[in-house]
Amino acid sequence: MAITLNINGRDYAIDADPQMPLLWAIRDKAGLTGTKFGCGIAQCGACTVIVDGNAVRSCNVPAATAVGKAVRTIEGVSEQNDHPVQLAWQELTVPQCGYCQSGQIMSAVALLEKSADPSDNEIDSAMAGNICRCGTYPRIRAAIHRAAELSKA
Amino acid sequence: MNKMNFSRRNFLKVSASAAGGLMLGFHLPQAAEAGAHGAAVEINAWLTIDPNNIVSIVTPQTEMGQGAFTAVPMMIAEELDIPWENVRHVFADANRHVNNNNLYTTTSTGGSTTVSRRHPYMMQAGASARERLRVAAATKWGVPVEQVTAKQGVLTAGANSATYGELAADAVNVTLAEEPKIKAYKDWWLLGKEDVKRLDIPLKTSGTATYPIDVTVPGMVHAAVQSCPVPEGKLVSFDFEAIKGMPGVIAAVELKQVKDVPAFTDLRSAVAVVADEWYQAKNALAVLPIVWDLGRGASISSESQNAEALQLLAGPGTLVLNQDGNIGKNLDKGVNHDAVPGIIAASSKVVQGEVYHRPFETHATMMPPCAVADVKADRADVWTFTQDIARSLNEVADQLGRDTKSVFLHQTYLGGGFGGGYNMDVHRQATAISAEIGRPVKVIRSREEDIAQDSQRPPVWGTYKAALGDDGLPVALVTHFVGEEKMPAFSQRGVANMPYLVPNRRHEYSAVQNHIPIGYHRAPGANHNGFIVEQMVDELAQAGGWDPLEWRLKMTEGNEPWQRILLAMKEKSGWRTDMGSGEGMGCAVVESHGTIAGCVATVSVSRRGQIYIDKLDYYINSGYVISPLTAREQAESSAIWELSHTIFGGLVVRDGRIVNTNFDSYPMARMPDTPPEIQVHLENSEDQWWGGLGEPTGPPTPPAIANAVFYATGKRIRVTPLSKVAL
Numbered sequence: 001m002a003i004t005l006n007i008n009g010r011d012y013a014i015d016a017d018p019q020m021p022l023l024w025a026i027r028d029k030a031g032l033t034g035t036k037f038g039c040g041i042a043q044c045g046a047c048t049v050i051v052d053g054n055a056v057r058s059c060n061v062p063a064a065t066a067v068g069k070a071v072r073t074i075e076g077v078s079e080q081n082d083h084p085v086q087l088a089w090q091e092l093t094v095p096q097c098g099y100c101q102s103g104q105i106m107s108a109v110a111l112l113e114k115s116a117d118p119s120d121n122e123i124d125s126a127m128a129g130n131i132c133r134c135g136t137y138p139r140i141r142a143a144i145h146r147a148a149e150l151s152k153a
Numbered sequence: 154m155n156k157m158n159f160s161r162r163n164f165l166k167v168s169a170s171a172a173g174g175l176m177l178g179f180h181l182p183q184a185a186e187a188g189a190h191g192a193a194v195e196i197n198a199w200l201t202i203d204p205n206n207i208v209s210i211v212t213p214q215t216e217m218g219q220g221a222f223t224a225v226p227m228m229i230a231e232e233l234d235i236p237w238e239n240v241r242h243v244f245a246d247a248n249r250h251v252n253n254n255n256l257y258t259t260t261s262t263g264g265s266t267t268v269s270r271r272h273p274y275m276m277q278a279g280a281s282a283r284e285r286l287r288v289a290a291a292t293k294w295g296v297p298v299e300q301v302t303a304k305q306g307v308l309t310a311g312a313n314s315a316t317y318g319e320l321a322a323d324a325v326n327v328t329l330a331e332e333p334k335i336k337a338y339k340d341w342w343l344l345g346k347e348d349v350k351r352l353d354i355p356l357k358t359s360g361t362a363t364y365p366i367d368v369t370v371p372g373m374v375h376a377a378v379q380s381c382p383v384p385e386g387k388l389v390s391f392d393f394e395a396i397k398g399m400p401g402v403i404a405a406v407e408l409k410q411v412k413d414v415p416a417f418t419d420l421r422s423a424v425a426v427v428a429d430e431w432y433q434a435k436n437a438l439a440v441l442p443i444v445w446d447l448g449r450g451a452s453i454s455s456e457s458q459n460a461e462a463l464q465l466l467a468g469p470g471t472l473v474l475n476q477d478g479n480i481g482k483n484l485d486k487g488v489n490h491d492a493v494p495g496i497i498a499a500s501s502k503v504v505q506g507e508v509y510h511r512p513f514e515t516h517a518t519m520m521p522p523c524a525v526a527d528v529k530a531d532r533a534d535v536w537t538f539t540q541d542i543a544r545s546l547n548e549v550a551d552q553l554g555r556d557t558k559s560v561f562l563h564q565t566y567l568g569g570g571f572g573g574g575y576n577m578d579v580h581r582q583a584t585a586i587s588a589e590i591g592r593p594v595k596v597i598r599s600r601e602e603d604i605a606q607d608s609q610r611p612p613v614w615g616t617y618k619a620a621l622g623d624d625g626l627p628v629a630l631v632t633h634f635v636g637e638e639k640m641p642a643f644s645q646r647g648v649a650n651m652p653y654l655v656p657n658r659r660h661e662y663s664a665v666q667n668h669i670p671i672g673y674h675r676a677p678g679a680n681h682n683g684f685i686v687e688q689m690v691d692e693l694a695q696a697g698g699w700d701p702l703e704w705r706l707k708m709t710e711g712n713e714p715w716q717r718i719l720l721a722m723k724e725k726s727g728w729r730t731d732m733g734s735g736e737g738m739g740c741a742v743v744e745s746h747g748t749i750a751g752c753v754a755t756v757s758v759s760r761r762g763q764i765y766i767d768k769l770d771y772y773i774n775s776g777y778v779i780s781p782l783t784a785r786e787q788a789e790s791s792a793i794w795e796l797s798h799t800i801f802g803g804l805v806v807r808d809g810r811i812v813n814t815n816f817d818s819y820p821m822a823r824m825p826d827t828p829p830e831i832q833v834h835l836e837n838s839e840d841q842w843w844g845g846l847g848e849p850t851g852p853p854t855p856p857a858i859a860n861a862v863f864y865a866t867g868k869r870i871r872v873t874p875l876s877k878v879a880l
Contacts, residue, residue: 017400024432033367034360036568038519039600040435043816046519074360081359089358093350093782096790097218098357099364099519099568124825131816133519133569134218135793137827139786 003067007032008076016063022056023047025063026073034074034102038131045130048103049073055110057129074102077109085109088147096134104130108144117148194321196285198249198256199229199278206306206318208235213245213257214267215540216353217570218790219847220783221267223351227779228272231343232279232336235306235317242352244564247542251557260543263575263673265746265845268779272843276335282324284333289323290315338839344779351783353566362566366523368536370593373525374403375431376586377438378596380423380606381445383809385414385668387422389444396441401433402426405441406589408582417608417672418548420581427590431597450668450809455512458806461665462614462635466508470633470661475649493659496629500620504627504696506689507616509871511681511855513804513811514610515819516674520568521603526583527593528553534561535584540574552584571794576608576672604814608672609804611637612665613644615685619655625697626707629657632689634682637667646678647743647852651686652715653708668809676848679745680795680855684873687741687856691863701860702728702740714774714838718742718751721772721836726753730864735759739860743852748775748844752792752853756861762880764862766796768830769854775844778835788833788850795851797822799858803874820876 005012007030014029026032026049035058038046042057049058050072077083081090085108088094095101104127111118111126118126123144132140193203201209210229216222222242230240250256258274283303290308291298293315301310308315343349356362381387393405410422424443428434472490497503524537526549533553539545539562546562553560567574583596598606615634622628636644641662649660674680694704702723709715722728722740729738735758742751751772757765771788778784801820804811813819833850859870868880 019400019432019436020430021432024430028369028430031369032360033363033369036364036520037366037597038521039816041600041815041817044519044600044821081355086358090354093354093786095218095354095357096220096786097216097519097567097569098353098362101357102360105358120829127824129823131519131821131823133517133571133794133821135790135797135822135827136786137793137822137824138789138831141824141827 003064005030005063005066005071006069007071008073014063018062018064020063022049022058022061022063022066022071026058026071032073032075036099036102038100044100045103045107046100048106048130050106050110053110053113055107055129072106074105077105083109084147084150085112085143087150088143092139092143092146094136094139094143096136100130100132104132104140108140108147111144112147112151116151118144194325196282196321196324197278200233200282202317202321204318206316207239207241208233208317209241209243211243211245211257213250213260215262215542215564215567215570215574217262217540217567217574219787220351220780221262222353223349224268224780224783225275226352227343227349228268228275229279231341232276233283234304237343237349239306240352245542247546247562247564248558248560251543251546255543260541262540262570263572265748265847265849269747269775269843269845272779273335277332280333280335281329284329285324285327286317286320288327288329289320293320293323338777345781347781349780349782364520364566364568365525365536365538366520366568366597368525368565368595370525370527370534373593373595374427374429374590375434376425376427376583376594376596377431377434378408378423378425378582378598379438379443379602380421381447382605383445383447383450383668384606384670385450386448387446388424389446391424391444392442396426396437399433399437401429402437403428404590406586408585417576418544418578418581420552420578420585421606423582425582425586425596427586427594431595435599447809448668453666453668453806453809455806458612458665458667459510463508465635465663465665466614466616466633470635470663473645473649473660473662488658490659493629493631493657496657497618497620497631500629502621504619504621504693506618506692507871508614509616509685509688510612510614511684511873512612512802513669513806514674514798514802515604515607515804516569516571516573517604517819517821518569518571518573521600522577522579522598523596524579524583525593525595526580526587528584528587532559532561533584534563535580536563536565537580537583538567538574538577539580540567540570540572545580549580549584552581553588571675572673572677573607576670600816601814604804604819605811606670608670610674610677610681611640611643611667611671613681613685615682617689619693621693621697625699626704627655627693627697630655631659631661633661633663634685635663635665637671638664639667639671643671643678644682647682647686647745652712652744653690653705654710655708669806669811675791675794676745676851679743679852683741683743683852684855684859687743687853688859688869688871691739691860700730705742713840714749715742717836717838718749718772718774721834722751722753725834726770728753732864735865737861737863737865739857739862739864741853741856741860743849745849745852746845746847747842748773748846748849750849750853752850752857754854754857754861756858756865758862758865758880764875764880766828766858768832769828769857770832771850772834772836773846773849774836774838775846775849776838776840776842778837778846781835784835784846785833787846789831791848791851792831792854793822793827795854796826799855799873800826800875803877
């Protein structure tokens, strides 16, 4: 079965059966490997993408549910690795192993698009779905505040 | 898409001639080989310099978040004397290393040793290259080498000046009469500086860092694997007919276990389902009828191990001597271990400890174990989750029964390691499947399979008995720790080598029956033993009327590295044990990987018993620090790693199986669980010894929190996770 997914503003014709999770359509069919697999049950957030403005765990939603919607992945955040969230992540040296960071960045981008200057409580709540086994949480929290500043400038 | 892209480096024809410096990896390339790099010239196996003075530095260790891909280039750049912005990182060629007498000495990445143990020969590689550039300049300009300076990528002698890049080709042909000495700490210009940026960060904010799971080879298929849910059990049969019509399914493959008791990285009995897409393989595997021979483990559970441990603790264990640790070595000298129980029995001031316990914990690296293998008739290419690319290359060769020269194991970034990349057979699984089906394959373990089959951190139980003297300090101490039978050292580390100078001491050990695989796990041993030892210390201090921090200072008198940490904690943490009802401070200090790490925790506990960790304050003495940035990152990381196990961890074994195998049932610390304040103080002795930094702040974290809870509530926490403790 062929479906069309719009990812980062581009249409991809994808041959996927109805069971194919969105994550694997993005990674193995569209070839965008920045989005990661972590748990398969929407518990760790490594697979987070933005669908129509909302942070979504792509590992356990069928790809077919994203037809007709705008999917954004880490590859679509900026052309030059210079979105305010990416710049703040670089400035505060957030990533360690880096594996969860695409998902963390997508959750942070979605948060900042809804709340330009989030409080610590808003950050806790918006980022609670993303696990980082390296424990970069203090730097992520600081970097979200920094990204909010950079966005205002 | 990440197509198979062999850089030219992987095809480098390697010179068979071993130069005198080969042990240090000073491989002298032939002219043609140097040319194989294009315009860049290889000065030695560790680095190339191009005409624009860009230096590309090889890191044989694995980058799994700990900063090796920055630390190794920093050490080499320090000696080479090249501006940091001119430095690039390149992956190591495992094939070249293995087939040239371990060119880079070792590719092993664990025990927090990349800097602490290996800086001498890595710095030597940079110094050697710099000296050869100086000799090349002296020869070209006809001046004595003493007159040539090499600084910030520029060679100068009088009016003569050239960049390293301009003279690199000349330096290739230089043989040094004598290798230079490496720099002393006082002469560092790059190491130890605060503002050195990590080289891997941009790739990790753009999603372009490549992990094994991201590798794609033309014609590749996918496999999901399952080993016996009861570890040590073996496959009897499976019924492929039942799944062969399912979408995408190609084959089912038995992975045969050769050894009766497999070592860490031997292939374990398992079945793999191969399909076009990974989720298809996983879905088919979930319904594949499989018959297992469960083995001896089926009757073992968390409850049975706990009951066995309590029974063992009621009797004597076997004597453990102090052999571990860098700082506290040989403390047993002159101690009459046999006399200790008698001294305690005769004492009028005896402290009998209760039983402490910590459960199994798992790695749960964010990237589940994964490997890609492309086994062809004449060569095999593998990308895998490993903390030692050379060892994995050798194992792939072993799996195939082929010469290592035809095996290419490609270095990638790792999505976490924490010791898990040492205990892994996923590269053998991918290799065996690819060889069997004749196609490239990517194996991904589901999170459930990862946690069920991982080599875990073992559980520990411990207790103690002590006699106190008139001054309230212990005169005699017996500890008894129960671990499991596979890795006794993990229930002994930090116990027999604790630095507290109790004049009469005896440490005993026993083991419960255990079939769950055990492996290295960020600060193995120190993490769970520290929880027990450092609460025992607080109990002894309290029983003797001592402030717990003063007790530690008194009992480590003359031990400079420990005194430095304890004094810093006393001076800088605002230490007090009388914060008032519902609030408390607790301290703990543990040595691991040659580094002493202290933690002061501040907590508040609600009337309903909810624990809030307000602040974690760390004091670390690793001797030296080459990257304060990475040191702080690793301190935060290890702290939150162990905080996670303190609050939420604990694998549960039932009928021989681990039952909590994903993040819904084995929860992790998340953003809201992160303490509002974590401070890191680097307090280094700078005294000719080096400790590691990837792990040491984990061990003091849980006992510091538990000690703080005691001062807040008067109640002592003797087991983790806290989520299952009622206050």
